Amino acid sequence: xxxxxxxxxxxxxxxxxxxxxxxxxxxxxTARVALFNFLFARKNNGKFILRIEDTDKERSKIEYENDxxxxxxxxxxxxxxxxxxxxxxxxxxxxxxxxQSERSEIYRRYIKKLIEEDKAYYCFCTKEELxxxxxxxxxxxxxxRYLGKCRGLDKKKVSQFLKExxxxxxxxxxxxxxxxxxxxxRGKIEFDxxxxxxxxxxxxxxxxxxxxAVVIDDFEMKISHVIRGEDHISNTPKQILLQQAxxxxxxxxxxxxxxxxxxxxxxxxxxxxxxxxxYKKDGYLPEALINIMAFLGWNPGTEREIYSMxxxxxxxxxxxxxxxxxxxxxxxLNWINGFYIRQYPxxxxxxxxxxxxxxxxxxxxxxxxxxxxxxxxxxTHPEELRLFKEEKRKFRIKDTNEIIDIDWITKIIAxxxxxLKKLSEITELVDFFFVDKIKLDKDLLRWKEMTDExxxxxxxxxxxxxxxxxxxxxxxxxxxxxxxxxxxxxGDRGKLLWPFRAALSGKKASAGPFExxxxxxKKKTIKRIKEAKEIFK
RNA sequence: GGCCCCAUCGUCUAAUGGCCAGGACAGCAGGCUUUCAAUCUGCUAAUAGGGGUUCGAUUCCCCUUGGGGCCGCCA
Numbered sequence: 001x002x003x004x005x006x007x008x009x010x011x012x013x014x015x016x017x018x019x020x021x022x023x024x025x026x027x028x029x030t031a032r033v034a035l036f037n038f039l040f041a042r043k044n045n046g047k048f049i050l051r052i053e054d055t056d057k058e059r060s061k062i063e064y065e066n067d068x069x070x071x072x073x074x075x076x077x078x079x080x081x082x083x084x085x086x087x088x089x090x091x092x093x094x095x096x097x098x099x100q101s102e103r104s105e106i107y108r109r110y111i112k113k114l115i116e117e118d119k120a121y122y123c124f125c126t127k128e129e130l131x132x133x134x135x136x137x138x139x140x141x142x143x144x145r146y147l148g149k150c151r152g153l154d155k156k157k158v159s160q161f162l163k164e165x166x167x168x169x170x171x172x173x174x175x176x177x178x179x180x181x182x183x184x185x186r187g188k189i190e191f192d193x194x195x196x197x198x199x200x201x202x203x204x205x206x207x208x209x210x211x212x213a214v215v216i217d218d219f220e221m222k223i224s225h226v227i228r229g230e231d232h233i234s235n236t237p238k239q240i241l242l243q244q245a246x247x248x249x250x251x252x253x254x255x256x257x258x259x260x261x262x263x264x265x266x267x268x269x270x271x272x273x274x275x276x277x278x279y280k281k282d283g284y285l286p287e288a289l290i291n292i293m294a295f296l297g298w299n300p301g302t303e304r305e306i307y308s309m310x311x312x313x314x315x316x317x318x319x320x321x322x323x324x325x326x327x328x329x330x331x332x333l334n335w336i337n338g339f340y341i342r343q344y345p346x347x348x349x350x351x352x353x354x355x356x357x358x359x360x361x362x363x364x365x366x367x368x369x370x371x372x373x374x375x376x377x378x379x380t381h382p383e384e385l386r387l388f389k390e391e392k393r394k395f396r397i398k399d400t401n402e403i404i405d406i407d408w409i410t411k412i413i414a415x416x417x418x419x420l421k422k423l424s425e426i427t428e429l430v431d432f433f434f435v436d437k438i439k440l441d442k443d444l445l446r447w448k449e450m451t452d453e454x455x456x457x458x459x460x461x462x463x464x465x466x467x468x469x470x471x472x473x474x475x476x477x478x479x480x481x482x483x484x485x486x487x488x489x490x491g492d493r494g495k496l497l498w499p500f501r502a503a504l505s506g507k508k509a510s511a512g513p514f515e516x517x518x519x520x521x522k523k524k525t526i527k528r529i530k531e532a533k534e535i536f537k
Numbered sequence: 538g539g540c541c542c543c544a545u546c547g548u549c550u551a552a553u554g555g556c557c558a559g560g561a562c563a564g565c566a567g568g569c570u571u572u573c574a575a576u577c578u579g580c581u582a583a584u585a586g587g588g589g590u591u592c593g594a595u596u597c598c599c600c601u602u603g604g605g606g607c608c609g610c611c612a
Contacts, residue, residue, distance in 0.1 A: 255540095498571045
């Protein structure tokens with residue numbers, strides 16, 4: 001382990017940025033880079049800037065940009081400067097525009113300057129030529145790079161070619177030298193730029209390519225620290241070269257380890273879900289995602305595992321970042337997600353589960369037409385406001401047409417709160433509460449080696465006991481108090497309790513029979529017991 | 538192929554020269570339990586290999602091996 005280099009946070013303002021290109025949905029890796037930038041900014045009273053790198057017009061899509069913005073916000077990663085969600089050409093912050101596609105005026109100036117100062121030149125080589133050169137260099141064991149064929153083209157020829165409309169790009173005259181920079185996480189990193197070659201910096205005078213655009217924007221936006229993925233290490237010498245050519249100071253660098261798939265390669269689509277959106281849909285909570293992303297490559301140095309955003313801000317530091325890539329462990333995510341689900345107030349959790357129940361077709365919301373107030377405000381009449389607040393949300397059970405209110409659903413969610421790993425699982429866990437008839441068979445109702453006759457006797461006994469309970473007294477405690485002594489008499493409690501629970505839930509695994517019965521109510525409970533008995537006729 | 542980066546249990550990691558290499562997830566076993574979960578207890582499991590430096594190396598240096606990243610008119 002090399003000695004840690006401590007980043008000096010000078011009195012200059014800390015300004016960091018996330019620079020995603022909108023060519024796909026927000027990737028979990030991008031989100032983690034965003035998080036680390038965000039935490040670093042908050043920790044150091046700095047600003048977190050969001051810049052959209054949409055110079056690739058073919059691949060960039062507004063729908064992707066919206067997805068990136070919305071999901072960052074959902075995760076609680078808020079930017080101080082950057083685009084406004086859903087609104088083109090609108091920004092917060094004074095260094096905009098924050099979309100590269102809207103900054104061509106700025107780039108044009110610098111590209112012109114570079115050419116005028118003879119630090120960059122037009123290249124008319126064809127793709128075929130370039131590819132052949134590439135293959136050749138690899139075949140003789142050299143790094144593939146541009147060898148500088150067009151570098152010495154005289155000015156007359158260049159303007160002639162341009163007039164003829166020959167396709168051209170702009171390349172940087174890479175000076176051969178040693179570049180050494182200090183990475184906050186890794187320490188000293190050295191490169192020999194003679195191995196880089198004259199790399200491309202723009203498609204034309206108005207269209208910078210990645211390395212140039214980044215350098216210009218980071219300077220113009222006064223970025224103090226560039227915190228990004230390890231995959232950018234080899235871009236860093238190019239960017240330093242451009243900064244030197246343009247007379248820009250270099251920011252401080254920090255290259256984060258990558259998030260890896262189970263095969264230890266960079267996490268990508270072929271490994272499964274990689275978009276934040278997908279995790280959201282699956283029912284992972286932002287708290288859980290933040291917690292696990294933070295611990296991929298960082299740890300507080302204590303044995304504490306649970307961290308909220310605000311506690312992360314308190315304890316985060318780049319110096320405690322790991323150097324090696326980390327495999328994304330979905331089982332650990334499930335554990336953390338389950339933990340946060342258990343922490344939620346049940347009412348809140350119910351709200352989160354509702355969309356899944358509705359989407360599955362089990363229930364649908366019934367709007368109360370009597371209430372005009374949908375969005376109460378200051379002018380809302382107090383009486384209406386009271387009604388609005390107290391009126392319970394109502395739902396229709398689609399299978400039975402029965403109307404229920406949210407409190408009933410909350411009771412069900414309460415039973416499954418500690419069993420839930422991700423929200424999307426709620427449907428298959430609780431579906432039996434929302435159907436008229438459940439699927440039952442003899443083997444499901446059988447506990448161990450019980451005979452059919454024994455099962456029937458158990459069901460009879462259960463029905464008899466339950467029938468004796470007043471509907472208003474049909475609570476978990478009362479049911480339990482009535483059933484348990486009977487179960488004890490048999491000796492093996494399972495002989496009574498397993499068929500009881502199975503008859504109510506239709507499942508091998510579920511919450512306990514007493515609580516299910518209490519939620520179902522006396523009428524439905526007895527109906528289900530009777531239906532179970534039918535099987536043994 | 539070239540350059541660069543990295544290397545502690547299966548996984549995420551702690552231990553920045555000095556107590557049996559600690560914790561968490563997963564796995565396994567058990568307690569509680571009709572089931573599943575939750576919870577509690579316990580167990581399995583790691584310093585890639587080889588050289589140095591040192592009284593002493595997970596830790597510092599070198600080599601090997603292994604893994605990864607980048608080598609675009611993508612970002």
